Amino acid sequence: MVFSYYNRLSHAGKRVYRKSDEIGGVPLPAYPVLGHAVDELERALATGNRPLALVASQKFISLLAKVLRVAPVRVEVLAARPSRRWGELHGLYNPAGGRSVATITVWMRTAQRRQVVAFRTFLRTLIHELCHHLDYELFHLPESFHTEGFYKRESSLVHQLVRIAGGDGTIQERRSP
Numbered sequence: 001m002v003f004s005y006y007n008r009l010s011h012a013g014k015r016v017y018r019k020s021d022e023i024g025g026v027p028l029p030a031y032p033v034l035g036h037a038v039d040e041l042e043r044a045l046a047t048g049n050r051p052l053a054l055v056a057s058q059k060f061i062s063l064l065a066k067v068l069r070v071a072p073v074r075v076e077v078l079a080a081r082p083s084r085r086w087g088e089l090h091g092l093y094n095p096a097g098g099r100s101v102a103t104i105t106v107w108m109r110t111a112q113r114r115q116v117v118a119f120r121t122f123l124r125t126l127i128h129e130l131c132h133h134l135d136y137e138l139f140h141l142p143e144s145f146h147t148e149g150f151y152k153r154e155s156s157l158v159h160q161l162v163r164i165a166g167g168d169g170t171i172q173e174r175r176s177p
Contacts, residue, residue: 002017002021002147002148003146003147003148012142013143013145016141016142016143016145017143017145017147019139019141020135020139020141020144020145020147020149020150021147021148021149021150022149023139023149023152023153024149024152024153024156025152025153025156026068026131026134026138026153026156026157027156027160028067028068028157028160028161029067031067033063034063034064034067034161035163037056037059037060037063038060038123038161038162040056040059040060041053041056041057041059041060041119041122041123042119042123043056044056044057045108045116045117045119045122046116046119048108048116050077050078050079050108053077053108054075054076054077057075057077057106057126058074058075060126061073061075061104061126061130064130065130065133068134068138069138070133070134070137070138071096071101071102071133071137072101072102073101073102073103073104073130073133074101074102074103074104075103075104075105075106075126076103076104076105076106077105077106077107077108078105078106078107078108079107079108079109079114080107080109080110080111080114081107081109081110081111083111083112088107088110088111089107090106090107090117090121090125090128091104091105091106091107091125091126091128091129092104092105092106092129093105093129093132093133093144095132095133095136095144096136102133102136102137104126104129104130104133105129106122106125106126106129108122120158120162123158123161123162124154124158127154127157127158127161128154130157131144131150131153131154131157132144134153135150
């Protein structure tokens, strides 16, 4: 399946799109510390404290970048989401350029009510923006398009991260509070 904008891409863009679409997942190695980082992120977000959420988000994304062996990325956690007629902006990825480091920006509060977003929404947004980074750094794509494969990679990572290893080595589903 291709999205409607596909027909407006150049021939080179279409090749990148198809290559992106073929990559359906990002396997994570067994790394128990990831489960702890997810838990820490969830606890930090629940406090509503932006600096605490920033520290936990940076630690989590830095750990993922290390585990996946990609260049580091800087995380910014801002307060309320910007909104316009088209909706609310949940996250933004800016690739590295020159001497700058790639940046993921996420917002932790809804635009209208200024409530802390649900943890799974926040986690999915962080992972979505990380997937743009992986397109460039892991898969060496010259562009990062929203393809069906992109969304499969995002879901692949989220599903792996919402599981944690139990003390006996079994995988158990995390429960949302």
